[in-house]
Amino acid sequence: MSVLEKTLVGSRRYWLWIACLLLVALAGFLYYLRQLSQGLVITGLSRDVSWGLYVAQFTFFVGIAASAVTVVLPYYLHDCKQFARVTLLGELLAISAVTMSMLFIVVDLGQPARILNVLLHPQPQSVMFWDMIALGGYLLINLVLARSALNVAHEHISPPAWIRTLSIVSIPWAISIHTVTAFLYSGLPGRTYWLTAILAPRFLASAFSSGPALLILLCFVARKLTHFDVGREAIHKLAVIVAYATAINIFFLLTEVFTAFYSEIPDHEVAFAYLFVGMGGDHHLVPWMWLSFLLTLFALSLLLVPKWRTDSRLLIVACLSVFVSIWLEKGLGLIVGGFVPSPLGAITRYSPTLAEWGIVCGIWAIGALVTTALYKITFSVWEEN
Amino acid sequence: MKMTRKGFLQLSGLSLIAIAAKKMGARKMLRGAAGGSASEKREKTARWGMVIDLQKCRQKEGCNRCIKACHSAHNVPQFADRADEVKWVWKQPFEEVFPFGQTQYTRELNAGLPVLLMCNHCDDPPCTDVCPVNATWRTDDGVVTIDFHRCIGCRYCMAACPYGSRSFNWQDPRAAIPTVNSDFPTRSKGVVEKCNFCEERLARKLAPLCVEACEEKALVFGDLEQPDSEIRKLLRSRFAVQRKPELGTGPSVYYLI
Numbered sequence: 333m334s335v336l337e338k339t340l341v342g343s344r345r346y347w348l349w350i351a352c353l354l355l356v357a358l359a360g361f362l363y364y365l366r367q368l369s370q371g372l373v374i375t376g377l378s379r380d381v382s383w384g385l386y387v388a389q390f391t392f393f394v395g396i397a398a399s400a401v402t403v404v405l406p407y408y409l410h411d412c413k414q415f416a417r418v419t420l421l422g423e424l425l426a427i428s429a430v431t432m433s434m435l436f437i438v439v440d441l442g443q444p445a446r447i448l449n450v451l452l453h454p455q456p457q458s459v460m461f462w463d464m465i466a467l468g469g470y471l472l473i474n475l476v477l478a479r480s481a482l483n484v485a486h487e488h489i490s491p492p493a494w495i496r497t498l499s500i501v502s503i504p505w506a507i508s509i510h511t512v513t514a515f516l517y518s519g520l521p522g523r524t525y526w527l528t529a530i531l532a533p534r535f536l537a538s539a540f541s542s543g544p545a546l547l548i549l550l551c552f553v554a555r556k557l558t559h560f561d562v563g564r565e566a567i568h569k570l571a572v573i574v575a576y577a578t579a580i581n582i583f584f585l586l587t588e589v590f591t592a593f594y595s596e597i598p599d600h601e602v603a604f605a606y607l608f609v610g611m612g613g614d615h616h617l618v619p620w621m622w623l624s625f626l627l628t629l630f631a632l633s634l635l636l637v638p639k640w641r642t643d644s645r646l647l648i649v650a651c652l653s654v655f656v657s658i659w660l661e662k663g664l665g666l667i668v669g670g671f672v673p674s675p676l677g678a679i680t681r682y683s684p685t686l687a688e689w690g691i692v693c694g695i696w697a698i699g700a701l702v703t704t705a706l707y708k709i710t711f712s713v714w715e716e717n
Numbered sequence: 718m719k720m721t722r723k724g725f726l727q728l729s730g731l732s733l734i735a736i737a738a739k740k741m742g743a744r745k746m747l748r749g750a751a752g753g754s755a756s757e758k759r760e761k762t763a764r765w766g767m768v769i770d771l772q773k774c775r776q777k778e779g780c781n782r783c784i785k786a787c788h789s790a791h792n793v794p795q796f797a798d799r800a801d802e803v804k805w806v807w808k809q810p811f812e813e814v815f816p817f818g819q820t821q822y823t824r825e826l827n828a829g830l831p832v833l834l835m836c837n838h839c840d841d842p843p844c845t846d847v848c849p850v851n852a853t854w855r856t857d858d859g860v861v862t863i864d865f866h867r868c869i870g871c872r873y874c875m876a877a878c879p880y881g882s883r884s885f886n887w888q889d890p891r892a893a894i895p896t897v898n899s900d901f902p903t904r905s906k907g908v909v910e911k912c913n914f915c916e917e918r919l920a921r922k923l924a925p926l927c928v929e930a931c932e933e934k935a936l937v938f939g940d941l942e943q944p945d946s947e948i949r950k951l952l953r954s955r956f957a958v959q960r961k962p963e964l965g966t967g968p969s970v971y972y973l974i
Binding site for chain 2: 370371372373375377378379380382383437440441442443444446447449450452453455456457458459460461464516517520521522523670671674675676677678680
């Protein structure tokens, strides 16, 4: 029997959840049909802010995908036994996150029907070419690894020897997907907000903070709904990883702020000024950026104290804060900051439209569906044992 | 010679890396290291460029002849909303185009004066490097051009252009074209477009429409590779500036202030 069939057996609650997700995905798809017929004019994008929520969400979820390395590395390289189960969950989460980021790119295209031109006319000098290879390869690696881990658990066999090699390869590969994604932005001459050598390290730090935070939250949900537990030890270790990554992420952000504002070079100050103070009468992102910054400080203070970090409830609050904070910073501010002010100094307000949010929610629902299905299979297989 | 599968894979992997390295770095590095060597090699081919004399340009206030000529011939749609705007040639105040082009005391001198803007047709354009499908490239004549039928609409080139020269068709442009010129293609929604230096006219040995439309002769077009061309003489005799030359893109549009 294929393990996939396990997704077809479930409680009423399971099917209700699946139905809800399908409904949201369908709504998103209907909005997307509207975008296909009318064009990207139904989004809040403009000539000046030509990338927005879609591309930002793409970036955020590449980070979530890359963060699987925070469980893969301790488990495979350091033989961290407590991570035996959570590692598989991390790899599965990476699969759905890569799927989501690919979908975010597809919905952002003006001519999606021509997407195969990317294969027909490959351009090695374009970072997007390398991003495609990195993401495609990463998806494949994680599919193979997860499939093998499930087979091992399902059929009580030992994994083939090359699986270990592949899991070691997946570590630098995970780093590469987020590095290449940062290079998409940091190599552009006119966008000073992105034109910084620390963009890739910043991406990695925020990924290793938001990714495991999400994984911890999913583990708590799983424990509540399925009585399935990855173990306290694993959660505590993950919490320490989130604490380190959050601290490093804040540190990186502050180094950026120092360079921009101590040098006082206008081109390097403006984007920060726009995002955190507002400019030209436009302040609509300011509260969100500060909320993001304060949430991450708050989360760090909870995570730094061992007594708080090991308290399940406080840990959930901290992880939620980290996730929301980085979602705001990376899933919204990062892209807008690159476009405002424009090369000609224009301040153009960007607010996503209802249709745009609808499409984004649709992709989130698809991501949740994939995650639910993959986790369902895993839990069923583990329950058999 | 018999080749094993492993050997074949290794060889093809290496070839891919070699091609990539060649495409990515070699051209830039050569140009950077040897200074003029790359342009010397190109000496026989043309590099089209333009000089815009701002004093002549502002002789007739509110004159938009060049813009009109360009936009009507190239089927550029007219959208009322600034967000949806598509433009090939347009005007913007001096201080926005050259924010650091004057001291704080001479600012009033040029404040608000309109400057004509278009694609700079850079010598080393960042927009063409990033295109994932080679839908935009620099021709041997130095024109940065777009294949409207290959563009997938990812807008990476818009993010890469440091001059804001590129426009995107957020919706079907055809309904917003006052009168369609059947000699030039209209575009579909979802593709990027911009000034093409009237490539279609250059092929017939004609100057760009904006140059022809300007009665004040404020626009001088010519071959930057020919030392005795009118444009080169002009650039030798007067102090000219380019937009953001410090980015190393090598704009082919020069301004006489």
